[in-house]
Amino acid sequence: MHNASEKYRRLPGKKxxxxxxxxxxxxxxxxxxxxxxxxxxxDYKRFYFNDIQAIITRKTIAGRIQNFILAxxxxxxxxxxxxxxxxxxxxxxxxxxxxxxxxxxxWFRGPTCETYLSTAIQAEKLHSLHRLKNAQKVMNHVRLLIxxxxxxxxxxxxxxxxxxxPNNPKSxxxxxxxxxxxxxxxxxxxxAHLIMFALLVLNGIIITLGLFFSHIAxxxxxxxxxxxxxxxxxxxxxxxxxxxxxRSIRAMTWTTLSYVCFLFVAGYIISMAMAFxxxxxxxxxxxxxxxxxxxxxxxxxxxLGFNIFSLGSALIIGVLGLFLLKKYRKTNQKYPTVLTxxxxxxxxxxIS
Amino acid sequence: MISCTQCNTPLTSQAIxxxxxxxxxSCSGLLRADVYPALYRKATAGxxxxxxxxxxxxGCFYHPRKKAVIPCAACGxxxxxxxxxxxxxxxxxxxxxxxGKTKRKITNLENHRVCYDRIALLIAIVPMLIVxxxxxxxxxxxxxxxxxxxxxxxxxxxxxxxxxxxxxxxxLQLAGWFILFSNLVGS
Numbered sequence: 001m002h003n004a005s006e007k008y009r010r011l012p013g014k015k016x017x018x019x020x021x022x023x024x025x026x027x028x029x030x031x032x033x034x035x036x037x038x039x040x041x042x043d044y045k046r047f048y049f050n051d052i053q054a055i056i057t058r059k060t061i062a063g064r065i066q067n068f069i070l071a072x073x074x075x076x077x078x079x080x081x082x083x084x085x086x087x088x089x090x091x092x093x094x095x096x097x098x099x100x101x102x103x104x105x106x107w108f109r110g111p112t113c114e115t116y117l118s119t120a121i122q123a124e125k126l127h128s129l130h131r132l133k134n135a136q137k138v139m140n141h142v143r144l145l146i147x148x149x150x151x152x153x154x155x156x157x158x159x160x161x162x163x164x165x166p167n168n169p170k171s172x173x174x175x176x177x178x179x180x181x182x183x184x185x186x187x188x189x190x191x192a193h194l195i196m197f198a199l200l201v202l203n204g205i206i207i208t209l210g211l212f213f214s215h216i217a218x219x220x221x222x223x224x225x226x227x228x229x230x231x232x233x234x235x236x237x238x239x240x241x242x243x244x245x246x247r248s249i250r251a252m253t254w255t256t257l258s259y260v261c262f263l264f265v266a267g268y269i270i271s272m273a274m275a276f277x278x279x280x281x282x283x284x285x286x287x288x289x290x291x292x293x294x295x296x297x298x299x300x301x302x303x304l305g306f307n308i309f310s311l312g313s314a315l316i317i318g319v320l321g322l323f324l325l326k327k328y329r330k331t332n333q334k335y336p337t338v339l340t341x342x343x344x345x346x347x348x349x350x351i352s
Numbered sequence: 353m354i355s356c357t358q359c360n361t362p363l364t365s366q367a368i369x370x371x372x373x374x375x376x377x378s379c380s381g382l383l384r385a386d387v388y389p390a391l392y393r394k395a396t397a398g399x400x401x402x403x404x405x406x407x408x409x410x411g412c413f414y415h416p417r418k419k420a421v422i423p424c425a426a427c428g429x430x431x432x433x434x435x436x437x438x439x440x441x442x443x444x445x446x447x448x449x450x451x452g453k454t455k456r457k458i459t460n461l462e463n464h465r466v467c468y469d470r471i472a473l474l475i476a477i478v479p480m481l482i483v484x485x486x487x488x489x490x491x492x493x494x495x496x497x498x499x500x501x502x503x504x505x506x507x508x509x510x511x512x513x514x515x516x517x518x519x520x521x522x523x524l525q526l527a528g529w530f531i532l533f534s535n536l537v538g539s
Contacts, residue, residue, distance in 0.1 A: 008507070008508045008509060010508070026508055031460075033507070033508070035507075035508065037467075039470070039471065039474060040466060040467045040468065040469075040470035040471035040474060041464070041465070041466055041467070042464070042465045042466075042467060042506055042507070043463060043464055044462065044463045044464065044465070044507060045463070046460065046463075050390065051390060052388055052390060053387070053388060053390045053391040054354060054385060054386060054387045054388065054391055055385075055386045056354070056357055056383060056384070056385045056386070057383060057384050058356070058357045058358060058376075058381055058382065058383040058384075059373065059381065059382040059383065114357060116357055118391075119390070120390070120395065132373075136384070139384065139386055140371070143371075143386055146388050147388070150388050150389045150390055151389055152389075153369065153387060153388055153389045153391075153392075155365070155369075157389070157392055158365045158368055158369070158387065159365050331359075
């Protein structure tokens with residue numbers, strides 16, 4: 001029997017999924033094979049050269065944001081390493097080295113992008129092509145293969161059929177001309193998002209103050225702000241569902257949810273650890289809270305690392321979220337849009 | 353219509369097939385759009401089977417009143433143009449196509465596979481973080497190696513190295529437990 005695996009050739013690019021798994025792209029004899037692998041299970045999607053209508057890649061700012069976050073964390077740990085009264089230097093030193101390596105790797109891999117492949121019935125995101133360098137390389141390579149199968153597209157054909165290709169007569173009109181339909185997406189201005197990101201910035205400031213002043217009021221305030229952020233995240237997630245909110249803000253909301261969950265879990269672990277160390281305080285929550293607030297992070301490297309991570313994440317997510325929201329609101333006021341439900345999925349809006 | 357993936361603005365013909373990054377006319381984001389003739393191809397209408405005109409003509413196995421045009425390449429049943437499915441240069445009937453998918457006879461129809469070699473290696477390595485559970489996982493790995501040695505692996509090029517590694521690690525883990533227990537019994 002012919003070994004099917006022999007006919008595939010790996011194309012550049014690999015993308016790790018958020019939690020588990022990774023995406024790769026392979027070239028077959030007459031198709032592209034997009035694979036999502038996780039824990040020994042593989043899902044395949046095939047795109048035959050004869051069916052591919054277009055491949056579109058767009059440069060994104062994700063790589064720059066990653067660099068910004070890494071540089072920010074690096075700066076924070078550098079401050080900590082050079083803090084005059086700090087006796088424990090190896091932890092921030094190790095963290096700095098790790099962050100510097102990650103920053104250099106990310107920088108060398110170049111700018112990021114989003115690549116979509118369209119056929120007559122689908123538009124699929126090629127997750128593995130998320131670096132512009134790889135995307136361009138693969139597009140140049142695949143172009144030759146597709147042109148061998150389909151022939152070369154003449155410029156006149158594009159000029160003659162600029163808007164309505166024959167097989168897609170109901171092509172999407174400019175969004176401002178689309179009449180609202182039953183499935184219309186609701187317009188979301190992001191008030192809940194604004195409060196959520198503002199609370200994150202506030203929490204970052206409170207945690208920063210907590211590094212220098214130990215007071216129960218700060219601990220209480222931080223807990224209340226975290227709780228309120230948690231509530232706002234849920235409201236924001238509900239609000240952004242089936243709305244025209246852009247993907248970057250949606251992603252920031254989900255990141256905030258992860259951050260809040262992390263804070264809740266870490267806070268629970270810290271309070272449990274404190275309670276086990278001081279069993280006499282288990283029954284008295286107020287005394288336990290006082291003890292937590294009086295514990296200086298400078299005396300405990302783990303607590304210090306947790307505080308730095310928390311304040312760094314809160315400030316980065318908060319500031320970035322506010323910036324994106326401002327930009328989104330500005331664009332929304334300039335170009336008010338009513339999009340149909342089919343457009344909500346990013347892939348479905350590429351070609352119509 | 354080709355539109356910007358960010359702002360959904362339709363792209364002009366000048367921005368298409370430039371083979372380099374060009375700014376979107378609306379949001380100024382840099383993008384590259386490679387378009388192929390398939391976008392402008394007319395969708396072909398599906399064929400319906402031709403009705404039998406004479407009794408001497410062969411009918412379709414699935415639609416006896418329709419004229420047979422081709423036999424199935426797998427089962428040999430006569431098919432009308434409605435039942436004829438051309439796939440990978442072969443003309444198949446829908447039943448054979450379905451069987452080819454479920455019985456994994458047509459690789460190009462598979463969209464999911466379980467790679468037991470990777471699972472075995474994971475089960476062999478990850479429990480080493482909590483040493484004690486290797487006493488349970490090592491036999492599982494050895495069983496998996498023998499049970500799934502011939503099972504189809506990944507569709508992409510692969511070797512049996514993961515199975516071998518998993519097996520070796522599992523045997524070493526069991527050997528470690530054996531030495532530990534024999535020392536305990538001896539002391």
